[in-house]
């Protein structure tokens with residue numbers, strides 16, 4: 001759809017395909033909000049484990065949204081690395097020199113959106129983003145598989161690729177670098193923590209009576225959260 005001509009939408013093949021397969025048209029789990037724990041991290045880990053039990057593929061893949069210097073949002077999938085239960089932090093890793101890393105350097109805020117279709121569950125996390133100390137980033141990198149380390153050592157994420165020959169040469173150089181120094185860490189490799197201010201748990205329902213529970217971090221030195229239900 002071209003937004004500049006949105007008054008002239010002609011519903012097309014995509015609309016027909018989408019209408020033929022309505023979303024969440026199946027039995028979905030109940031969400032007993034009265035039994036929800038005091039902190040969102042605990043509920044998140046509970047839901048994550050249940051997603052695994054329900055065979056949700058790639059339950060740890062999450063859409064990370066950032067904002068560029070012009071205020072224009074951008075989003076892409078990253079891998080969730082951990083949830084810091086002590087302080088309510090959602091952990092991911094990327095290259096600080098990538099577009100998203102640049103966004104985070106300039107505007108250190110982000111949102112994460114999980115969707116686990118087998119259960120019709122969405123989790124939304126918003127807050128400030130902080131890079132972890134270099135030692136934490138290095139340790140996280142060194143725990144990765146050799147293939148993952150080579151891919152990161154190649155670097156230049158999201159730059160224009162002019163030819164695969166250029167990439168293959170960079171990958172060979174990265175392999176040689178790793179063979180010569182097993183502790184090599186790309187300079188930009190960074191673990192980030194999204195310190196949640198708000199976390200929403202959304203349980204879809206076939207009859208559209210979706211159940212939504214939002215945790216909001218209370219101001220103060222201790223980690224305390226208020227919980228509220230939201231209209232679907």
Ligand SMILES: Cc1cc2nc3c(=O)[nH]c(=O)nc-3n(C[C@H](O)[C@H](O)[C@H](O)COP(=O)(O)O)c2cc1C
Pocket residue numbers: 058061074075076077078079080092093094095098099100101157158
């Ligand atoms: C399942 C999945 C997991 C991914 N995990 C990561 C990740 O952990 N870190 C990362 O930098 N990119 C990851 N990516 C690639 C990003 O989606 C993206 O292509 C890349 O980071 C460049 O994004 P940027 O140009 O916005 O910086 C993943 C992609 C998918 C589909």
